Amino acid sequence: MKAVARLVFTYFTGAPLLRACTFVGLALIALDLYFVATQPGPGEKLWLAVLGLIFLFVGSSLMPVTFGRLARSHSIGVLPGGRFKLLLSAFITILLVALPVGLLSQGMSISGANGSLPELMKDPRVRDFVLGVAALTFTSAVLFAGWLYLAIWFLTSQRNLAGLFKGLLVVMLLIFAPARDIHDFTVSLIWNLQQIAVLWFVFGAGFLLWPRFKAARARRTRERFAGLARVLTGRTAGREFDVLLGTANPWLLVAALALPLLLMVRLVGEVPSAWLFFLTIFSGVTGAFSGQAAERSRALWLRGSWSRAELFVAVERSIWRHNAYVLGALVLVIVWIGLDAEFPPVLLAAGFSLVMLGAVLSTYLGLMITRGLRWPEIVAGVVVMFSLMALGMLAGFETVDLTTVFALEACMIALAMAFRFIARRRWMQIDWMVCRPDRALTARGA
Amino acid sequence: MTSTTVEASNLNKAFGEKHVLEDMSFGISPGDVIGVLGKNGAGKTTLLELMLGFTAPTAGAVRVFGHESYNLPGDIKARVGFVPQQDELLDQLTVADQLRVIASFYARWDSALIDRLCSEWGVNVNARIKSMSVGERQKLSILLAFGHKPDLLILDEPVASLDPIARRQFLEQLLTLSTDEKRAIVFSSHIVSDIERLANRIWIIKEGRLDWQGDLDSLKESIVRLHIRGTGPELPAFKIPGVLNVRRDGAFATAVVRDWTPEAQETLEKSASVQVEVETLGLEEIFVELHR
Amino acid sequence: MFILNPQSGIPIYRQILEQVRRMVASGQLPPGTALPSVRDLALRHTINPMTISRAYSILETEGLLERHRGRPMTVASQSKNHSQLPKRLQQIGPLVEQTVVAAKQLELSEAELVKAVRREWEQNDD
Numbered sequence: 001m002k003a004v005a006r007l008v009f010t011y012f013t014g015a016p017l018l019r020a021c022t023f024v025g026l027a028l029i030a031l032d033l034y035f036v037a038t039q040p041g042p043g044e045k046l047w048l049a050v051l052g053l054i055f056l057f058v059g060s061s062l063m064p065v066t067f068g069r070l071a072r073s074h075s076i077g078v079l080p081g082g083r084f085k086l087l088l089s090a091f092i093t094i095l096l097v098a099l100p101v102g103l104l105s106q107g108m109s110i111s112g113a114n115g116s117l118p119e120l121m122k123d124p125r126v127r128d129f130v131l132g133v134a135a136l137t138f139t140s141a142v143l144f145a146g147w148l149y150l151a152i153w154f155l156t157s158q159r160n161l162a163g164l165f166k167g168l169l170v171v172m173l174l175i176f177a178p179a180r181d182i183h184d185f186t187v188s189l190i191w192n193l194q195q196i197a198v199l200w201f202v203f204g205a206g207f208l209l210w211p212r213f214k215a216a217r218a219r220r221t222r223e224r225f226a227g228l229a230r231v232l233t234g235r236t237a238g239r240e241f242d243v244l245l246g247t248a249n250p251w252l253l254v255a256a257l258a259l260p261l262l263l264m265v266r267l268v269g270e271v272p273s274a275w276l277f278f279l280t281i282f283s284g285v286t287g288a289f290s291g292q293a294a295e296r297s298r299a300l301w302l303r304g305s306w307s308r309a310e311l312f313v314a315v316e317r318s319i320w321r322h323n324a325y326v327l328g329a330l331v332l333v334i335v336w337i338g339l340d341a342e343f344p345p346v347l348l349a350a351g352f353s354l355v356m357l358g359a360v361l362s363t364y365l366g367l368m369i370t371r372g373l374r375w376p377e378i379v380a381g382v383v384v385m386f387s388l389m390a391l392g393m394l395a396g397f398e399t400v401d402l403t404t405v406f407a408l409e410a411c412m413i414a415l416a417m418a419f420r421f422i423a424r425r426r427w428m429q430i431d432w433m434v435c436r437p438d439r440a441l442t443a444r445g446a
Numbered sequence: 447m448t449s450t451t452v453e454a455s456n457l458n459k460a461f462g463e464k465h466v467l468e469d470m471s472f473g474i475s476p477g478d479v480i481g482v483l484g485k486n487g488a489g490k491t492t493l494l495e496l497m498l499g500f501t502a503p504t505a506g507a508v509r510v511f512g513h514e515s516y517n518l519p520g521d522i523k524a525r526v527g528f529v530p531q532q533d534e535l536l537d538q539l540t541v542a543d544q545l546r547v548i549a550s551f552y553a554r555w556d557s558a559l560i561d562r563l564c565s566e567w568g569v570n571v572n573a574r575i576k577s578m579s580v581g582e583r584q585k586l587s588i589l590l591a592f593g594h595k596p597d598l599l600i601l602d603e604p605v606a607s608l609d610p611i612a613r614r615q616f617l618e619q620l621l622t623l624s625t626d627e628k629r630a631i632v633f634s635s636h637i638v639s640d641i642e643r644l645a646n647r648i649w650i651i652k653e654g655r656l657d658w659q660g661d662l663d664s665l666k667e668s669i670v671r672l673h674i675r676g677t678g679p680e681l682p683a684f685k686i687p688g689v690l691n692v693r694r695d696g697a698f699a700t701a702v703v704r705d706w707t708p709e710a711q712e713t714l715e716k717s718a719s720v721q722v723e724v725e726t727l728g729l730e731e732i733f734v735e736l737h738r
Numbered sequence: 739m740f741i742l743n744p745q746s747g748i749p750i751y752r753q754i755l756e757q758v759r760r761m762v763a764s765g766q767l768p769p770g771t772a773l774p775s776v777r778d779l780a781l782r783h784t785i786n787p788m789t790i791s792r793a794y795s796i797l798e799t800e801g802l803l804e805r806h807r808g809r810p811m812t813v814a815s816q817s818k819n820h821s822q823l824p825k826r827l828q829q830i831g832p833l834v835e836q837t838v839v840a841a842k843q844l845e846l847s848e849a850e851l852v853k854a855v856r857r858e859w860e861q862n863d864d
Contacts, residue, residue: 240550243536299534302498303551305520432500433492434461479786617784625777625787642744646788663749663789670747723839726747 003079007070007089008096011063012056022059028052029100036104049104056097057148063093064153071207083208091200094145102138106130132189139192146199147174169260172278244299247289247318250325257282257326261333275337276351276392283330283358284385286323290366291373293319298432312427316367323359330355350395350405357412358388364419370426371434380419387412451476451598451630452497456506459492466492468654470506474630476597479620481645481662482634483733488651490634491531494602497632498528510598524552527596529604533587537576541569541586545593552594560593567615580607588616592623599623601633605640613637617644638730648729650736657736662729669732670706671725674699674714684718686710691738702727702735739774742783750785754793759829762802762813769815773803 013019032049067090076082121127147170154167242248261282293315300306306314331352338348361384369377391412395405452474459467466489474480484490495501497508499515508515511522518526535544541564549555564571567585575583584607591599599620605613617640624631635641641648641662648665650658658665669690676682676697686692688705703710711722727735740757742750761767776794780787794811797803804814841851 240547243539243547298500301500302518302523302526302528303548305523307517429502431502433495434501477788479788614784618781621780621784621786625780639745643783643785646786662786663751663792666747666749728745728747730745731747 004085004089004092007086008092011066011089011093012060014062014066018059018062020059021055025052025054025056025059028055029104033100033103036106046104049100053097053100056100057145060093060097061152061156063090064149065156068153071210077211083211087204087207090149094142094149097145098138098141101141102134105137106134136189136192139189139196143192143195143199144174146196169263172260172263241300241304241314242318242322244303245293245296245315245318247322250322253285253322253326254329257285257329258333261330276347276354276395279330279334279351280354280358280388280392281385283327283355284362284388286319286326286359287362287366287381289322290319290363291369293367294370294427294430294435295432297430298435301432308430309424309428312367312424315427319363319367323363327355327359346402347395353409354388354392354395357391357409357416360416361388361412361419364416364423367423368419368426370423370430384412384415450511451478452508452510452632454497454506454508457493457496457503457508458505459489459496459501460504466654467496467503470656472649472656472659474598474632476628476630477624478630478632478647479624479645480630480632480647480649481641482632482649482651483638483641483729484634484651485737489654490651491602493651494528494600494632494634495530498526498600524554524594525597527591527594527599529587529591529599529601531602531606533583535575535583535586538574540572540574541578542571544575544586545571545590548590549593554595555593556595557593559595560589563589563592563619567612581609581612584608585612585616592619595623595629597629599629599631599633601631603634603636605635605637613640620644638728638733642729650733652737665732666726666729668706669702669704669727669735671727671731671735672699672701672703672706672714673723673725674701675721675723677719677721681720682718684714684720686714690735702738704736740779740783742785744783744785750789751793751796754790755796758793758797758802763826763829767813769813771813772810773812775810 012022028048029052032046032052035048067086070076070086071083076086079085121130151167151170151174154170239248261278297311297315300311304311304314334348334351334355337343338351362381365377365381365384368380387408391405391408394408452472454473455471457467457470458465470493482490482493492501496503497510497515499510499518502516510518511525513519513522536547539547545560549557549560563569567589569582569585569589573582575586578586584604588601588604591601605616608616620631620633621644623629631644633641633644645662647660648658648662649656672686674681674684679697681694681697681699686701686703687710688703690702690704692699692701706724711724714720715722740754742753744750746753758767758773767773773794774782776787776791779785779790794803798805798811801814803811805811837851846854
């Protein structure tokens, strides 16, 4: 049990920054709990708790990666009950993160009433109601947190396109499935508990039995879908530059985009704002490619006659060639959905421009990443993402002022050009010994 | 001897606050095979990557075939080959595809040589890189640097994951490459026995400085262990120039010295009236003693 | 032909020098014998050829080997090699010193050592 407790502790205190986040989160939640417990109608102060929860969650965001790394390590197989303890630690982490939600929902459920929580709880009916709501929100939060950690795991452990999309897919399902449940009032404690039991049973069984499965599979070697793999990797003659950069095969990405897009259409229905919101997110995927361009270009340095400045231009060209396919696919989807849902042309135009904006901004933001992902780029990315989403929703409103929208878009284009300027300057001095965070660490220990 | 292949003067490299390389000056001539030795973290990888322009020196300069390494022109890059410490293979390709992709960047690529080496070294051309073992991947990384017959070949721990037979095959191939066409080879390795076979010059990097730079033969002749015996029960005090460490034990003493010459032996024997027996040291022993 | 140990503290070129000198002096390498080329020797023993060619150059300077263009190096004829007594004595000097030191360590007397040498000399006469 001590091992489990130690594991959970590590998840929340993995890096100095995350440790700070956890601390801040706990402090905010504690503060809000105090309000809930002692003051009447704490509704307005609930944002403190939400903020605290976000901090707490961010503080534990390394849990999936740590979990994955430990799960694959040799030592976990050797330690007594290692895999089980690891699984338990993950479950406990999720319970801990969901706990404040349950506690705070008590405050929410009595907002508007007179009197503080302890006073009101003396009434048995109120107590049953409050505890019922608490149990419900707690179990819902457990489910939600579990899926969210899964999404984060895809995003952080497989730092490639496949991972990015699995993560996005999970996030999307996450936003819509429970949202629909709550909307249709199909949520209930029993249903939640059942889901938790089934999901964790399946996950737990799979996790614990994985080593045996792997051993059995190793005994049977099979040529897996060689033909299909060849089709997917595409013909590479004449595009070796793109192969090394990772931009040789846009079809894979197009295929990976199409499915979630169609899924999204079914789920979102015909709410223009949400639709535009998701389109801009998808157009941002171009940043995933340009973000790894710096480290992948290392293999190109000695192999061609490009100077660093010339390499930037060649890389830019290759990425835009790749983007063209992705954007083309998105545009087709826009047109199809727009015609199908009979959106006004203005909305379609807004959709096009947002997608282009999203692509340009994220492409050049990605190209700016030449020393690993550091704070300036993270902040810029978050700002850009929120601005685009806000712009998307704004453009979807019925009473939108088009000139405002276009003015804002013009600003963002200027921002994208600024990004390009910065990216180009950074590429002229690119240092391949530090272009990845782990490389930077290695370099300093050289 | 003109150092036409690589020339460096007062090379310094720091990453932020940490100084990795300090004040290095060296030259490489065609036909040199340089073995680079150093503890982990001494700066070997930084030095090798600096020579090829992956990063820029903080001070000083390094030139390859007369051109500054940070801005190597295309024709010079075609004469340089590099095997990095962490391989840069693309997992989803097959060996044949990977070779084809890299070959396309070079005007001259010796496919016959690569095919022969693939079969000699047991590299399955149709295997997918994702499914290859670490040793196979390393062999492929080495092949990728041989194909265009570079005049300067730089290898960063190229054999760390190879078994002795694979290593021997690799050494033989490197020897052929270097003797037949006067190429320059620089390789860093922890496997001292390989360096002893292959290198004619040794660089020992200690804490970012070139602690030793010279012929392997001279190194073995100048760093020796002395067994000193006095005539009486106690050893008289004596002074040895260039001593690295000394151990006294009554009438005996053992000392490891650098820059040893036969004249120094005579001087010592006469001045301190002791008897000196010289023990020569292998390269691994020398490396350990230099770091005591 | 040679026993070479790259891990020894004795540089390879010196190992070759000593072995060639001893083999020539003992008659194991009669004049006119062709020596393996630098490249062959390097590849056979997997060692750097520069150290081998250094040894060969030194031996050529000493007059023990002869260089021929287009053909491998050969052992020089005895006339060139028949150096004066002091030089030959100097060659065996290190071995003598080692033997004397060892004998002294074992506390053998000069006479006993000479007796042992004489016995070996007579045994080796074939």
